[in-house]
Each structure stands twice: as structure tokens, then as C-alpha cells.
Amino acid sequence: MSTSPVSRSGRFGSGPAADVAAFSESISFDWRLWRQDIRGSIAHATMLREIGILSAAELKAIKAGLEQIAGEIEAGTFSWKMELEDVHMNIEAELTRRVPAGAKLHTARSRNDQVAVDIRLWLRDEIDALTGDIRLLQKSLVGLGSRHPEVLIPGYTHLQRAQPVSFAHHLLAYVEMLERDLGRFLDARQRVNVCPLGSGAIAGSTLPLNRELVAVLLGFIDAKGRPQVTQNSMDGVSDRDFLVEFAAAAALLSVHLSRLAEDVILWVSSEFGFIRIADAYTTGSSLMPQKKNPDIAELTRGKTGRVVGNLMSLLTLLKGLPMTYNRDLQEDKERVFDTADTVRACVRLMAAMLDHTRAVPETCKAAASDPLLLATDLADYLVLKGMPFRQAHHVVGSVVALAEKWGRPLNELSLAEFQGIDPAFQSDVTAVFDLAKAMKRRTLTGAPGTAEVKAQLKRWTRNLADA
């Protein structure tokens, strides 16, 4: 087996045994970092030129060589070598083979700070893409609600019918959750956006590097354009807390998506029948010809398991690692790649599915018109007549029991029957069961009242238009 010209020269008499190489390679997955690796190398080389380590001609040759390699990777013609272990050594070894000055590129740099910078650059781009995807899903939810502004459904607690809400109000609850998810990713991004290059292997360098220049070249800057560099070389190469933050935000996002998926799965069932999903976004059964399954929602719910698992893997990976870099850290990549790929796919697919979903107003109406959903309104009615709420709750409980005993809907009891339970009921009691009026009475901020939900839909449509 050939040995790496980069890391094994001098010290070792032989290359690693084949099974060791196979066990320790990461090129099979970290090749994904090639763009970031090349970008980081060009910034590092530019800085080495600034401080006089590289000549202008050497910098030019290194840049041209890296750009040529980038072109070949992009075109799929670059050959990755397992014996070169990882993306960093594959690219640098090939560069050095083509361009002698490539041997100067690793000056004052270690793969420890190199991999830290690569993964930060990569994650920053992923967060930017993911936040865009989350915006799309929010738009899809608002869009579905806006297509059915008048549709009412029962709201549930304990999966038992509770009180009427508008379909849009239910969907907007997820828009709010996603907004907080988005905030968590943007918050985590600030701590991802710090440049560790210059930390070296563990203890920086004796050479007069310009860390700030590298940071600016790589976009590691704050809102005012000031370079952001890590402040402790040992911390810079050894912590992956920024990956954990991302994985944690992603796990919570997944949990939210899973809850949305579960609602979709319930709603599309024959038992609920509140929505229909277009054929292209459902799948059939290989045996039962009548089946139309909500597989996108089910897979989204299912994939939450691995996203939550990835968070646990990362936390467990870091626990007990002595300072500073340890090879264990190579295990971070597959977990974080999988997390990003999975949540981005789920967010995009759920958005596409909702864009091809509609409410079924008749079934929604039938379910929302259950007068029992207004039992709380009936108690509020008694409160307005001066009755203490605890007593009103008890009285309405007796009304419900009576209606249930006679198998009659609550709103069909006569005034005499109401008054037989409590004389506080008056002839205006029938108005309590007018669902449209009941929805108009819910005027609190955040309540599912007719005007309130319209205002919320408008607010979100406006907010998302600029997003």
C-alpha cells in the first residue's frame, strides 16, 4: 500500500496495515467537505503570502492547482484514495504532486484546525439552506390555512374533542413552533461562525499568522464585519459544541415535524377525514388496492428517531474526551451529515405535501358542529349571569349528563329542561350554540376567533413575504 506523502513521511517505516487503513479512513464520507477544504486552503495560502511565507508565484500556482482539483471533483473525475485517509490529505497530496509549492500549504496548519474550519464552513451553509427550507414549510402551512379560512375543526386534548378551532389556527400553531426552531438555528449559527484556523494542532504557531485576515476571507465575521476567531487554541481544535447545538435544534425541529406528521396521519384517516392529499404525495399498498397511505408524514415521523439518536451519539462522543483533539472526533461527521440531510429532506417533503393537500370542508364541519364542543361556552354563559365558574362547570356537567342519558344533542334540550337543572338559564341560552357566533366571541390575542385568525394569517403572510 502506498503511504501518504503528507503525514507519514519521516517518522514511520511502513504505511498502516490494510485493515487499519480501512478502519480509520474517513474519505468515504468526509469527501463532502471538499469545497470547504479548498476554500479554507486558498484563504490560508493567501494569508501565508501576506506574511511572506509564500511568494506571489507560489500562491498563484497553489490557487490554480486547487481550482483545477475543484473542477475535477465537481466533474466527478477526481480519484479519491482510501490510503490517503481523508479529504484533507487527498486534496493536499494531489496538489503537491502537481504543484511543488503545495508542500508549503500546510505551514502552521494541522488537520486538527483544518477539519474544525471545514465543518464550521459546511455547517454554516447548511444552516442557511435549512432556514430557507423552514421558511418554505411555514409558507406551505400558511398557504393551506389561507385556502380554507372558514373551515372549523374540533381542537383536541387527550385526543378527545375539546373545543372548536379554525383549521388555520391549528396549522398556525406549527408556524409558531417553526419560528422558534428557526431562531434556535440562527442563534447556533453565531457560534458556528468563528474561525479556528491558526489553532494549529493544539498550541497555535510560532509563525506570525494573520488569523483575522483568514477569518475575513472565509466570511467568519460578525454583523459589523469584524473577524471572529476562536480565543483558545486548545478549545478551537477540540470542542464540537457547535455541532451539538445544531443537532439539538434539529432534534427539536424533528419532534415538531413529527407532531405535524401525526396530525396529518390522523386527519387523512377515514376516521377523521379532514384532509385529502394529492395522489402524487401518497403511496399505495402492494396488496390492498383501496389504500392511499400518507408515507411522507410517516417517514418524517419515523426519521425523527435517527435525528434524536444523532444528538445522543454526538453528546456521548464528546463526553469524557481528554483535551484536546482525539481521533474520536472523526465520528462527528456522519452524525451531523445525516442530521442535516434528514431534516432538510423532511422539511422540504412536508412542505411539498402540504402544498398538495386540501381540507374537506363537509367532514370538518360535521365534526366541529358537535354541540358538546361548546360546553365550556355554556359554562362561560352562566359565569356572565353571575355564577361562580366552579358551580357553572358542575351545572353544565349535569346538562351534558342529561343530554347523554336521553341520547339528544345538547342544543336540543328545551328551556324548561335547562331550567330544571338550574334556573340561571334564560331563553338566550340557545344563542350559545350558534357556532359562527361562538367563534366571533373568541377575540383574545392568540385565540381561534374569526377575526383573530384572519389577522394572524395576514400577519404571517406579510412576514413570510419578506423572508
Ligand code: ARG
Ligand atoms: N479525519 C479527521 C477528522 O475527521 C481529520 C483530523 C485528523 N487529525 C489527526 N491528527 N489525525 O477528525
